[in-house]
Amino acid sequence: MGFGSLLALLGVAAAALPVLIHLMRQRDLPRLTLPTVALLERAVTESRRRFRVRDRFLLALRVLALAAFALAAARPFVVVRRSFDDGQRASLAVVLDDSMSMTRRDGGTTLLEEARQRALRAVADTAPGSEVAVVLAGRPPRLLVPRTRERELATRALRALPDQSARGTDLAGAIDLAKRALAGARHARRLLVLSDFAAHASIADAQLPGHGVAVALERFGETAPPNHAIVDALASIDPTRAGEVSVRVLVRGAPGEELTVLAERDGVELARAQTTLDDSAAGSVTLHVAFTADSEVPGLVVRLTPEDALPADDRRPVLLRAGTALRVLLVDGDPSPSRNEDEVGFLSRALDALPSERAPVRQRTIDADALSLDELDGADVIVLANVPAPSSAVARALAERVRGGGGLWVSGGAKVVPRAYRAALGDVLPAELGAAIPVDAPVLPPRPGLGSARVARLLVLEPHLQAKVERTAGDYPLDVRGTYGRGRVALWASTLDDDWTDVPYHPGFVALLDEVLRDLGAGGQPPPARTTAGSPVELPTGTRVRLPNGTLVEIDGTLSETGQAGFYAVLGESDEPRFVFTVVPPADESELLPGPLPAVSDAARESAGGERSRRPLDRWWFLLGGLCLLLESVLRQRGPRPGLAKGTASAAAPAPASHAGTSSTEPPGAT
Amino acid sequence: MGDGRPLDPETARRVAALALRVDQAVEGVLTGMHRSPHRGASVVFVEHREYRPGDDPRLLDWKAFARTDRHVIKRFEQETQLRATLLIDRSASMNWDGWSERGPSKHAHAAELLAAIAYLLIRQGDAVGVAGFDTALHDDALPPRSRPAHLDEVFGRLVRRPQPEARTDLARSLREVTERAGRRGLVALASDLLDPRHGLETLAQLVARGHRVLVFHVMHRDELELPDPGPARIVGLEGEGPVDFDGGPLRDLYQQELAAFLADRQRRCTAAGARYVLAPTDVPAARTLAAVLGPRSRR
Numbered sequence: 030m031g032f033g034s035l036l037a038l039l040g041v042a043a044a045a046l047p048v049l050i051h052l053m054r055q056r057d058l059p060r061l062t063l064p065t066v067a068l069l070e071r072a073v074t075e076s077r078r079r080f081r082v083r084d085r086f087l088l089a090l091r092v093l094a095l096a097a098f099a100l101a102a103a104r105p106f107v108v109v110r111r112s113f114d115d116g117q118r119a120s121l122a123v124v125l126d127d128s129m130s131m132t133r134r135d136g137g138t139t140l141l142e143e144a145r146q147r148a149l150r151a152v153a154d155t156a157p158g159s160e161v162a163v164v165l166a167g168r169p170p171r172l173l174v175p176r177t178r179e180r181e182l183a184t185r186a187l188r189a190l191p192d193q194s195a196r197g198t199d200l201a202g203a204i205d206l207a208k209r210a211l212a213g214a215r216h217a218r219r220l221l222v223l224s225d226f227a228a229h230a231s232i233a234d235a236q237l238p239g240h241g242v243a244v245a246l247e248r249f250g251e252t253a254p255p256n257h258a259i260v261d262a263l264a265s266i267d268p269t270r271a272g273e274v275s276v277r278v279l280v281r282g283a284p285g286e287e288l289t290v291l292a293e294r295d296g297v298e299l300a301r302a303q304t305t306l307d308d309s310a311a312g313s314v315t316l317h318v319a320f321t322a323d324s325e326v327p328g329l330v331v332r333l334t335p336e337d338a339l340p341a342d343d344r345r346p347v348l349l350r351a352g353t354a355l356r357v358l359l360v361d362g363d364p365s366p367s368r369n370e371d372e373v374g375f376l377s378r379a380l381d382a383l384p385s386e387r388a389p390v391r392q393r394t395i396d397a398d399a400l401s402l403d404e405l406d407g408a409d410v411i412v413l414a415n416v417p418a419p420s421s422a423v424a425r426a427l428a429e430r431v432r433g434g435g436g437l438w439v440s441g442g443a444k445v446v447p448r449a450y451r452a453a454l455g456d457v458l459p460a461e462l463g464a465a466i467p468v469d470a471p472v473l474p475p476r477p478g479l480g481s482a483r484v485a486r487l488l489v490l491e492p493h494l495q496a497k498v499e500r501t502a503g504d505y506p507l508d509v510r511g512t513y514g515r516g517r518v519a520l521w522a523s524t525l526d527d528d529w530t531d532v533p534y535h536p537g538f539v540a541l542l543d544e545v546l547r548d549l550g551a552g553g554q555p556p557p558a559r560t561t562a563g564s565p566v567e568l569p570t571g572t573r574v575r576l577p578n579g580t581l582v583e584i585d586g587t588l589s590e591t592g593q594a595g596f597y598a599v600l601g602e603s604d605e606p607r608f609v610f611t612v613v614p615p616a617d618e619s620e621l622l623p624g625p626l627p628a629v630s631d632a633a634r635e636s637a638g639g640e641r642s643r644r645p646l647d648r649w650w651f652l653l654g655g656l657c658l659l660l661e662s663v664l665r666q667r668g669p670r671p672g673l674a675k676g677t678a679s680a681a682a683p684a685p686a687s688h689a690g691t692s693s694t695e696p697p698g699a700t
Numbered sequence: 701m702g703d704g705r706p707l708d709p710e711t712a713r714r715v716a717a718l719a720l721r722v723d724q725a726v727e728g729v730l731t732g733m734h735r736s737p738h739r740g741a742s743v744v745f746v747e748h749r750e751y752r753p754g755d756d757p758r759l760l761d762w763k764a765f766a767r768t769d770r771h772v773i774k775r776f777e778q779e780t781q782l783r784a785t786l787l788i789d790r791s792a793s794m795n796w797d798g799w800s801e802r803g804p805s806k807h808a809h810a811a812e813l814l815a816a817i818a819y820l821l822i823r824q825g826d827a828v829g830v831a832g833f834d835t836a837l838h839d840d841a842l843p844p845r846s847r848p849a850h851l852d853e854v855f856g857r858l859v860r861r862p863q864p865e866a867r868t869d870l871a872r873s874l875r876e877v878t879e880r881a882g883r884r885g886l887v888a889l890a891s892d893l894l895d896p897r898h899g900l901e902t903l904a905q906l907v908a909r910g911h912r913v914l915v916f917h918v919m920h921r922d923e924l925e926l927p928d929p930g931p932a933r934i935v936g937l938e939g940e941g942p943v944d945f946d947g948g949p950l951r952d953l954y955q956q957e958l959a960a961f962l963a964d965r966q967r968r969c970t971a972a973g974a975r976y977v978l979a980p981t982d983v984p985a986a987r988t989l990a991a992v993l994g995p996r997s998r999r
Contacts, residue, residue, distance in 0.1 A: 060935065061935075061945075067896065073950060
């Protein structure tokens with residue numbers, strides 16, 4: 030305990046006043062005589078027997094009251110160390126590291142489970158009325174539970190946390206998120222960081238909050254167990270082995286360590302190979318696995334044996350085929366026996382040249398005259414190339430397919446009848462078609478491979494407000510895209526052959542087709558074939574994705590549930606996988622060496638066991654002094670002075686006027 | 701009483717209006733107003749008795765003989781002289797006139813009480829003796845006399861003041877009185893009875909010898925009420941104490957002890973056959989005596 034005003038402590042000497050007064054009064058007592066002093070002596074004896082405790086208690090109360098007031102004037106305080114378990118009301122932010130390195134086993138459980146239990150205890154130990162927020166430090170940092178007084182929410186969220194994770198670590202980002210969560214907190218702010226503080230996740234000193242926030246860093250897993258891991262696995266077509274793919278697997282572990290790599294699909298071993306790690310603790314193997322383009326199985330899993338403390342990095346999904354084929358129906362409005370003069374000749378050849386690692390495109394071409402409702406079936410994207418106008422029945426069927434998720438691409442040409450399009454597909458198209466005009470303008474903005482391409486003639490388009498438009502020089506809309514229902518529609522103002530433009534002669538034409546067709550296809554632009562755990566994946570709104578654990582999620586523009594390693598399937602219109610991509614853990618998460626704890630500020634260092642603060646005690650001492658005075662007054666007024674004594678005293682001292690007749694007694698027998 | 705007489709004229713006048721009638725028969729040499737166990741010439745008829753040879757024929761009741769034809773004689777009470785012994789406490793505790801120092805001391809009040817009795821008795825022809833005591837009877841005791849001139853000597857003995865620090869031995873003093881008082885009579889004791897051993901059992905011996913015993917328990921008003929003098933160190937007059945007094949509950953406890961003390965003395969006196977009279981110093985002696993003595997009867 031300390032004192033704000035030490036001089037005021039001199040007032041404590043006032044506590045001796047009652048004792049001094051008592052002693053001085055005894056010393057200077059006047060001397061009186063009383064014949065019945067023997068009675069008084071007996072009264073004193075009785076008084077001492079009866080009132081000794083009370084009198085001493087009264088004296089003690091007076092002394093204590095004076096001492097309490099003097100101490101209160103000295104402004105006493107105590108330095109309290111607020112800990113996370115002190116039962117004080119607080120605003121607590123828990124940063125829980127749910128990265129892959131936390132899933133390693135330590136004894137019978139994982140570090141992540143230990144940290145989760147610690148977080149649950151910390152939440153449960155907060156006093157009623159406290160606020161709790163939970164932030165997850167796996168990349169990207171996420172606010173699992175915003176600051177709330179309902180601790181049960183935090184408890185439920187923590188318990189529902191997945192046991193496995195392939196995420197990287199972003200402690201700094203998570204701490205920033207926690208600091209923001211604590212902004213405006215009503216109570217003492219506390220930050221509890223639960224992590225393995227591995228070397229790969231080290232944070233700078235300054236990233237911890239300074240004064241005003243009590244910080245506790247708790248490390249899980251003090252020592253690093255030996256760990257081997259698959260660093261990378263990549264499948265490629267092996268030109269030397271027909272019907273097989275080669276899967277090259279890079280591994281890391283301890284120098285000289287012998288490892289076995291297995292390729293499995295649905296638990297069935299497809300291939301295996303052994304490797305001995307070199308002096309740099311690295312090694313690689315190549316596995317040959319049978320695979321055909323028509324295989325329904327998109328990939329396989331490579332696995333290391335023996336299993337170690339961190340099994341999450343001993344497995345890795347390998348994607349062999351990114352998706353199913355995109356079915357494209359080409360409606361040729363100006364067919365020709367010569368492929369170079371055919372309206373879709375350039376288009377068809379370009380589709381054949383699409384990259385092999387992507388999902389294949391299966392094209393089908395019909396003449397515009399043969400376009401019927403039956404031909405529309407089985408097409409994901411329908412291309413109307415220089416088609417005068419669909420019939421009303423076909424137009425209704427097209428609109429219905431697009432509304433259900435299909436794609437429609439309309440290109441210009443001399444045979445196109447804009448008025449008929451406006452009448453038949455005016456609601457579906459993202460722009461109104463106008464007359465054809467000569468422009469002779471370069472394609473802008475330049476696309477890769479189309480830098481010098483020019484457009485000589487095009488249809489004048491009037492895009493709708495929501496349409497996405499790319500214009501040529503001269504501000505003529507060239508590429509207009511929009512949506513209709515769940516589907517997508519694109520308008521190309523020029524031709525897809527060389528009648529009105531030289532675009533088909535440029536290498537960027539293939540990329541343009543690939544981009545347009547995959548955009549119009551159900552599921553839109555396919556995601557990258559492989560992404561790191563935790564990285565967001567952009568997908569069209571409304572797309573449904575099946576996660577590795579089988580959960581179906583509907584995407585609102587971005588898929589953020591990528592914390593689990595494995596295969597992610599982007600589903601098509603009838604829930605069939607349209608694209609598949611893999612999520613793999615970051616390589617640095619396999620490094621388990623513990624890093625140094627950040628050097629925190631003084632306030633934060635003290636707060637490792639709690640925050641130091643001065644808690645004033647003066648009001649409590651004032652209250653104690655007041656209570657002593659009150660109790661002394663009550664005891665003095667209502668002390669053991671029985672009314673019987675006064676009554677007896679009255680009887681013992683007869684009034685002068687009546688005493689004689691009442692106090693005299695006759696002896697027995699006297700008359 | 702400034703002239704050395706313990707009885708002031710006003711007290712003497714008021715006491716004169718009282719008559720001391722001792723209901724108990726006493727023996728005396730002189731014929732007086734008190735009844736005697738011996739029957740004889742008197743005007744107070746007591747009973748008839750069959751005549752027996754040797755009886756004085758003058759006592760025959762001729763009217764009764766005429767009515768009943770039987771010889772009976774009339775018996776009359778014989779009035780005798782009372783012998784009274786006055787005992788006054790001369791211990792140091794009696795020489796106390798309170799903290800306020802107003803009013804008489806306990807000794808002066810005791811002397812006034814006994815002087816009133818002496819005056820009354822001598823005035824009606826009874827014999828009065830006086831003795832002072834503290835730890836024993838003093839040598840200046842006066843034997844009972846009935847001469848009016850004897851009254852001055854009685855007063856002179858009564859006003860002799862106590863010796864400082866003289867203690868009290870009631871038992872011894874009363875034993876000596878018992879030995880000297882002789883025949884049946886009246887013994888009047890005025891004392892504050894502050895003897896730690898009380899010694900009041902000896903009163904029973906006096907009563908057994910036929911004495912009528914009056915005990916005037918003289919207490920000062922300040923002793924009875926113990927006014928709050930403020931914090932003080934209090935000592936006794938006979939070597940007791942000291943006691944530090946600070947009022948409050950101690951005063952109440954003193955009152956309890958005092959009540960027990962008064963009740964004890966009253967009980968002991970009554971048990972011995974004596975009449976106990978509490979005589980506070982602020983109560984006039986005449987009023988105290990009026991409660992003890994009946995009004996003077998017409999004869």
